[in-house]
Amino acid sequence: MADIIVVYHSGFGHTKKVAEHVAQGAAAELVAISENGELTEADWAKLNAAKAIVFGSPTYMGNVSWQFKKFADATSRIWYNRGWQDKIFGGFTNSASPVGDKGLTLSALQTLASQHGGLWVSLGQLPSNTKATQPTDPNTLGGSVGLLVQSPADASVDEIPQGHLDTAVAYGKRIAAISARFSAA
Numbered sequence: 001m002a003d004i005i006v007v008y009h010s011g012f013g014h015t016k017k018v019a020e021h022v023a024q025g026a027a028a029e030l031v032a033i034s035e036n037g038e039l040t041e042a043d044w045a046k047l048n049a050a051k052a053i054v055f056g057s058p059t060y061m062g063n064v065s066w067q068f069k070k071f072a073d074a075t076s077r078i079w080y081n082r083g084w085q086d087k088i089f090g091g092f093t094n095s096a097s098p099v100g101d102k103g104l105t106l107s108a109l110q111t112l113a114s115q116h117g118g119l120w121v122s123l124g125q126l127p128s129n130t131k132a133t134q135p136t137d138p139n140t141l142g143g144s145v146g147l148l149v150q151s152p153a154d155a156s157v158d159e160i161p162q163g164h165l166d167t168a169v170a171y172g173k174r175i176a177a178i179s180a181r182f183s184a185a
């Protein structure tokens, strides 16, 4: 099984695209939360065996999607048994507005990781925030807690700004590098 799992929900494909880029950077396996907010038993086994878990959700109405929340609540038995204690965690969200209350979603992801006794990986990248900033630059949304991505409301899945996707790959690489440091020799 893969050392790193990116578990995500995506209603319309944009967050899936972000998840694919995080997974590319982390050499991770993707696990999709279904439209009913569920995982297969095989997927749960992958999460339980992973060294690192990366949570991904679109921001819907200023928080995670209900499907992601259903998944989060379904981890309560694992929480009780401390099944994910001391795993590495990261998280990302994607939404239409540059801000769009994405911070609340990231905070929910970080809190979920913390409830499980996890070690949270911040974004670890400087913001691109000068007048000269271009859409191809990294971290133009200035995230720090985790990865923020904007998919403008009229953007197709193929129109997510490249800089945001590059930032996703870099975040995945950081999670993999930190995970490797925590691996038993």
Ligand SMILES: Cc1cc2nc3c(=O)[nH]c(=O)nc-3n(C[C@H](O)[C@H](O)[C@H](O)COP(=O)(O)O)c2cc1C
Pocket (backbone or CB within 6 Å): 009, 010, 011, 012, 013, 014, 015, 016, 058, 059, 060, 061, 062, 063, 094, 095, 096, 097, 098, 099, 100, 101, 102, 151, 153
């Ligand atoms: C029910 C719903 C609520 C949304 N709420 C927000 C929001 O609070 N902030 C925001 O910036 N975008 C919001 N959006 C836009 C989505 O975050 C955006 O379209 C995102 O790319 C969807 O990702 P997905 O294709 O993975 O589902 C909302 C969209 C939907 C369908």
